[in-house]
Amino acid sequence: MNDLALAWLTRMMMQENAAQALWCSDENALTSLPAAEQWPHKPLLMTNRWDIAQQAERLGFNSRFSDFDFSELSDASLSHVFYRISKEKPVTHHIINQAHRLLMPGGKLFLCGQKSEGIKTYIDKAGKLFGCTASAQKNGTVYSAILDNMLPQNDQRLDDSDYPQLRPINSPQGITIHSKPGLFGWNKIDQGSEFLIQALPALLDQLPQPPKRLLDLGCGYGYLTLMTANLPLEQRVLTDNNAAALHTARRNCELNQITAEIIAADAGDQIQQTFDLILCNPPFHQGFSVDSDLTDKFILSAKRLLAKHGIALFVVNQFIPLERKAREHFRQVNMLAHNSSFKLVTLTH
Ligand SMILES: C[S@@+](CC[C@H](N)C(=O)[O-])C[C@H]1O[C@@H](n2cnc3c(N)ncnc32)[C@H](O)[C@@H]1O
Numbered sequence: 001m002n003d004l005a006l007a008w009l010t011r012m013m014m015q016e017n018a019a020q021a022l023w024c025s026d027e028n029a030l031t032s033l034p035a036a037e038q039w040p041h042k043p044l045l046m047t048n049r050w051d052i053a054q055q056a057e058r059l060g061f062n063s064r065f066s067d068f069d070f071s072e073l074s075d076a077s078l079s080h081v082f083y084r085i086s087k088e089k090p091v092t093h094h095i096i097n098q099a100h101r102l103l104m105p106g107g108k109l110f111l112c113g114q115k116s117e118g119i120k121t122y123i124d125k126a127g128k129l130f131g132c133t134a135s136a137q138k139n140g141t142v143y144s145a146i147l148d149n150m151l152p153q154n155d156q157r158l159d160d161s162d163y164p165q166l167r168p169i170n171s172p173q174g175i176t177i178h179s180k181p182g183l184f185g186w187n188k189i190d191q192g193s194e195f196l197i198q199a200l201p202a203l204l205d206q207l208p209q210p211p212k213r214l215l216d217l218g219c220g221y222g223y224l225t226l227m228t229a230n231l232p233l234e235q236r237v238l239t240d241n242n243a244a245a246l247h248t249a250r251r252n253c254e255l256n257q258i259t260a261e262i263i264a265a266d267a268g269d270q271i272q273q274t275f276d277l278i279l280c281n282p283p284f285h286q287g288f289s290v291d292s293d294l295t296d297k298f299i300l301s302a303k304r305l306l307a308k309h310g311i312a313l314f315v316v317n318q319f320i321p322l323e324r325k326a327r328e329h330f331r332q333v334n335m336l337a338h339n340s341s342f343k344l345v346t347l348t349h
Contacts, residue, residue, distance in 0.1 A: 004142040005084045005112040005119075012110050012146075013082050017041050021080035022102065024068065024095050025052055026087075043082060046070065048182065048243040051266035065264065067164070067182055067243040068095060075153075076104040085113035085122055090181035093158035096126045100157075103149040112144035119143045129156045166251055175229065176255045179221045182244035184283065189223060192342040193281045196315040197227045199337050199344050200279075203313060204231070211277035215239070215305055217268055217298065222249035224279045226256055236260040237275070239268050267301040276310035278302050284320060295320055302347060303329045312347040 013023065021043035045056045045063040053065035064072075068091065081099040085092045099109045111126060113119035120136055123145040127134035131151030136143040161181050169187055171177040179186045204210060212234040216225045219238035228236070238249045238260055246262050253260040263270055282298040299322070302312045316322045318338065322345050326333045336344040 003084070004140060005114060005144070008112050008139065008142065008144050009082050009084050009110060013043055014039060016080055016108075016110075018043070018080040020078045021082065022046060022073070022078050022099075023082045024099075025049075025084070026091065027052065043080070050241045050243070050264045054266070065243055067247055068098070069164070070098045070102060073102050075101055076107075078102045079104060079107045080110065081107070082110045083112075085111065085117055085119055087117070088181060089118075090159075090161040090163050092122060093125075094160040094163035094181075096122065096129065097157050097160055100126075100129050100149065101153065105149060105152075107149045109147040109149070110144070111147060112142060115141050115143060123147075125158055129154070129158060166248060172227070175226050176252070177221060177223065177226065178251055178255065179248055180244060183242065183248060184220055184245070186221070186244075190220075190281060192315040192317070193223050195337075195339060195342050196279065196281065196313060196344055197224065200228075200313070203311075203336060203346070207311065211275075211310070213237075213273075213275045213277070213307070215268070215271070215275040215278045216249075217278055217280040217302065217305070218282055219249045219262075220245050220281075222252045222260075224281070225249070225258065225260060226252055228279075229256060229258055233277075237263060237271065239263040239265045239271060241266050267297045268305050269301065271305060274305055274307040274310065276307045278306055278310065278312035280312065281315045284317070295322060296325055299326050299329055299347075303349075306347070306349060308349055310348070314345045314347065315342050316345065317341060318343055 019041045023043040023045045025047045027049050042061050045061045047053050048067050050065055053063045056063040083095055111123055120143055123134050123136045126147050130147045130149050132148045134145040134147045136145045163181055166178040166180050169177050169179045210232055214233050214236045216238040219240045222238055225236050225238050240246050246264055250262045283294055306312050323333050326347050330347040332348045334346045336346050
């Protein structure tokens with residue numbers, strides 16, 4: 001991703017070269033960072049994305065993978081925080097609030113993003129919280145600002161919708177679903193996933209034998225697995241790249257007394273075994289942009305993780321050319337059903 005906002009942030013991090021610095025990053029990250037040896041004081045990287053944490057460690061960063069849980073860091077302990085704003089408002093507000101807590105008096109928050117992402121409003125709000133007049137610098141469509149922390153903790157905290165808190169959402173009868181901001185479509189059930197679950201019993205009826213091992217690839221808060229509670233499965237594995245998703249999926253399995261393994265991975269890359277049923281509603285957005293390579297990544301991992309006689313069931317938006325892409329890797333690719341928005345596609349070796 002060629003992102004001018006990130007390019008500015010990287011330049012600032014190099015230029016400031018500060019020892020007590022924190023970089024907060026979600027999926028919009030790490031384009032072309034200089035080699036570790038050119039960078040004497042690398043900031044601590046806090047990210048909610050598993051792939052970013054892995055990539056950062058390879059580049060020589062000290063990284064933390066969490067749902068932006070800053071509790072290990074003390075108040076007023078940092079001189080610099082660097083942050084390119086996130087897609088979701090509660091995440092962005094949470095991180096700006098935390099930056100204010102973590103920065104020492106006179107410490108600096110480096111904030112940037114695209115105009116269309118609402119960066120100007122975030123800069124204004126952060127300015128009020130920090131007690132400084134921040135003037136946004138414009139570079140094309142990117143705005144950036146350096147905010148000095150002039151005010152101690154105050155009641156101007158930005159509304160982060162109680163970011164860390166899990167809360168119940170409307171769930172089908174008999175199951176309990178909790179969710180939280182920071183997760184894809186966190187406060188609703190995805191219509192594509194619902195479509196997949198409606199079609200699943202008929203598909204399973206046609207199989208020569210019931211599947212025993214389930215993989216929920218890109219599990220989010222675990223909806224697909226939760227809806228298999230009544231199947232006689234022997235093993236359920238849920239995996240996602242997002243720390244908020246993993247944390248919530250674990251809690252939902254506990255709440256519904258489902259025994260499951262929850263694994264942090266980039267499209268399942270940490271998983272070695274194979275499965276006879278893979279359920280997947282793959283992402284097609286990386287940060288603010290549509291990323292068609294993501295579909296390929298999920299198809300390839302389904303190929304690797306699907307047992308010889310297993311079946312993978314994907315749901316995607318109608319406009320995703322899943323069948324064309326999957327035919328290069330699977331012997332059989334069938335459209336099982338479709339509606340006006342989604343299609344269900346089965347993949348077998
Ligand atoms: C469309 S959502 C589906 C969520 C869930 N399965 C459901 O049905 O509600 C796609 C999921 O893929 C996850 N995801 C995105 N990139 C990923 C990656 N590289 N590896 C694993 N999961 C990823 C997202 O965090 C999100 O939870």
